[in-house]
Amino acid sequence: MSDSERRPPSLLAAFLIGVGCFAVAWGLYCERLPMKTALFVLFALCGLSVGMLAECWRWIRCCARYLRSVRFGEVEGLRREITALTLEREISLVAASGVDSAEAAQRITELLGLALDIRGAAVLVARRNSLLPLFVRWGRKSAQLERAATILPPTLLSAAINAYSRSAQTTVNIARKTAVIIPFGGEDGATGVLIVVVPKKQADTALYICRQVLRPVSVALRVPALYERAVFDALTSLFSRRHLEAELPRIVSEAKRTQHPLSIIMLDIDHFKRINDTYGHQTGDEVLAKVAKVLRSCLRSYDTAFRYGGEEFCVALPRTALPAAVKVAERIRKTVQKTEFLSADGRKIPVTVSLGVAQLAPSDANHASVIERADAALYEAKRAGRNRVVTASAQSAQEVHNG
Structure with missing residues (x-):
């Protein structure tokens, strides 16, 4: 709502209409104003009054829309915070489930899909100075580990590598969709990149939610990583x-x-x-x-x-x-x-x-x-x-x- 829409109709115009009506009535009462002239002025003042009433109604409706949008924004913000907190909890539970990293990554993207209209998603972790796709979902296809790398679009992989090297989040426009790319990791978790592809109108929400769940994502992938180091051979990725x-x-x-x-x-x-x-x-x-x-x-x-x-x-x-x-x-x-x-x-x-x-x-x-x-x-x-x-x-x- 613009400032001009928030401003109420001019009080001066209402005052002038009132003075005009009073003047016509006084002229008729004192028989100093011809009847035709009085009727013409009255019709003009009535038209002006109708215009003023329409303006007042428009202003009331604009105010109502503005108040609704403010209230809707507050409700949406609260709903978004609750969703992020719920996702944090659910992703933290993945760490305690004992699944391997690829399965953990798949569950994380499934949980994000409950909150967002996801059209594509990927979880990549840092391994040996490169990014290893743990899970990728693109369209109707989804895969883990080696097969995951074959369905991840090269443009997204390149953007993910760039974001990871700069430790900075970024977005990539793909047709009518937006890919949100955010690096994650810290001292107490795995490091890597989270990619979520959503409709453009959901980009801000996706960015907010993904930022909120980065730490539990990192920790959820770290626990399986510790397990994997104990049971997998680092060179061949076979069991030890x-x-x-x-x-x-x-x-x-x-x-x-x-x-x-x-x-x-x-x-x-x-x-x-x-x-x-x-x-x-x-x-x-x-x-x-x-x-x-x-x-x-x-x-x-x-x-x-x-x-x-x-x-x-x-x-x-x-x-x-x-x-x-x-x-x-x-x-x-x-x-x-x-x-x-x-x-x-x-x-x-x-x-x-x-x-x-x-x-x-x-x-x-x-x-x-x-x-x-x-x-x-x-x-x-x-x-x-x-x-x-x-x-x-x-x-x-x-x-x-x-x-």
Whole structure:
């Protein structure tokens, strides 16, 4: 409402109308004013009065609209604060739920979606001097971790990196939508960037709510991060040897209880020491990470891969008998062999793997026993020329596939 709308109609005009009416009435009373002239003046004054009444009504309506807008703004502000406080509480509960970082990020975006008309969202965390997408939702697509990076628009990723490097929030206009990009993090939480895409009319609300929930978001992602450091291998992002010692006994116990088959694959990168000596340890680390990525791509969602130590890996295949496990091992072997590995100067590195496969047998007292048999089969594959899959029976190892 402008200042001119807030100003009441002129009192001077009302005064003049009153004086005019009085003058006409006095003239008629004293018989000094002709009747025609008096009627003309009265009609003119009536028209002016109607105009003044219309102006007064317009002013009253403007005042009412202004008061409603002020009241609506106060109510909306209060509602926004309550929403932010509720989200803070709900996001804080995510930290106590024991989920991993990717799942925590997905839950955070789902909670934000209850308060905002979200058209897209992403949570990225800082890892090794880069931003790792934990969860991305774009349109009807959503994904975690590696797949998340494939659906995040490059313009948003670039804007997120820029905002993170400057530690400054920013907005990006996309068609009729606005992407709100805010870095988060501190001493007691994870660091990264929160992205929320909303209709333009919701941009201010989204900015306010996102700013209010930054600390609980950071803490919610920090707790899983601490857990991940304890159970994940930093280089390959596979489960660690420590986690294997805690998790595999449970997997073996479950297989024995349900009488479902369980197979173990032990895998080793062939001539890995030669790769390190020839191309350097940095390239060796990249080979390890890439083999781990290939390994994950060949497994089902309920299979579990561990970095056993050095260049050796272990895979647990629940509900999988030996013949099916051999097919999985062979798929891993072929995929690694077909994958291109390059040195820092662009030279191709021939990388192959040897694998040993064993199925849990009634004679296996614990997880160590079946691992030992799979490991023996692995070293039989090494002795037989590498780049092959060998199976282990309860008594001995038998070669089943050659490279």
